[in-house]
Amino acid sequence: MDERTTSGDGRPARIGEDRTGGDPRRNEPNERERDQRDEGDQRRDERNENDLERADRRWNELLQELRVAQTGVQILFGFLLAVVFQPRFAELGELDQAIYVTTVVLGAATVGALVGPVSFHRLVSGRRIKPEMVAWASRLTIVGLVLLYCTMASTFLLILRVVLHDALALWLVVLMALWFALWWFVIPLWARSRTSD
Known part of the structure; x- marks a missing residue:
């Protein structure tokens, strides 16, 4: 018994014609396939x-x-760990020792933040969340760079206080901190804002 069917435009469907509007004999995509193709193109x-x-x-x-x-x-943190075993370390005053401890803590936090993306990748590998993983790894890297900036400034302060013994050390540290901030943060953010505009 012959069953009549209708195509997508309401007319009787011919034998072999796809009801959704495409003709398999002509390799024409139907409406659903066209939507999927458009969606894929938009995501590129x-x-x-x-x-x-x-x-x-x-x-x-x-x-x-x-x-x-x-x-x-790694080079900076290795230097910081070696300082405490130098004979002159015992001659440091309480303030300088406090600066040293702060610097070591900042250095350890920097290592943790910058190695974090590697650990993150290994623990979530194969979970099919790579775009999200990259976003989190990028945030960890930015945190690590900020901590590295603080570690560098603290290291400069410790070294220059030991070498110079005067207020010039603080001014040199401020100058170097501004120089690092300019190239690490200010100029990239300025370029980013111009691009977004």
Whole structure:
């Protein structure tokens, strides 16, 4: 018994014609396929990459940045740990020893923040949340850079106080702190604001 069907525009459907509007013999996409294709195109940016491809690229870029930062942190933290075993450390006053302890704590916190993205990646790997992981790793890296900035300033203060023994040490530390802040934070944020506009 022949059953009559209708196509998407209300007319009787021909044999082999898709009811949703596409014709399989002509390889024409139906309405649902066109919507899915449009949605996929909208999720691609000017680099012609989807969300997962963008997350992979951002993660690789972040790894390169972390390698640079972690190398500096390791050298600095190793220096700080060695200072306490030097004979002259016992000659430091209470204020200088307090600055040293603060510097070591800041250095340890910096290591924790900058190594955090690696641990984060390992613990959530395979959970299919890479875009979210990259966002969290980026935040941890920014926290690590701020802590590294504080560690550098505190280290400069400790060294210059021991070497100079006068108020010039504080002014030099302020000058260097402003120099670091200019290139690490001010100029990048200024460039970011111009781009967003």
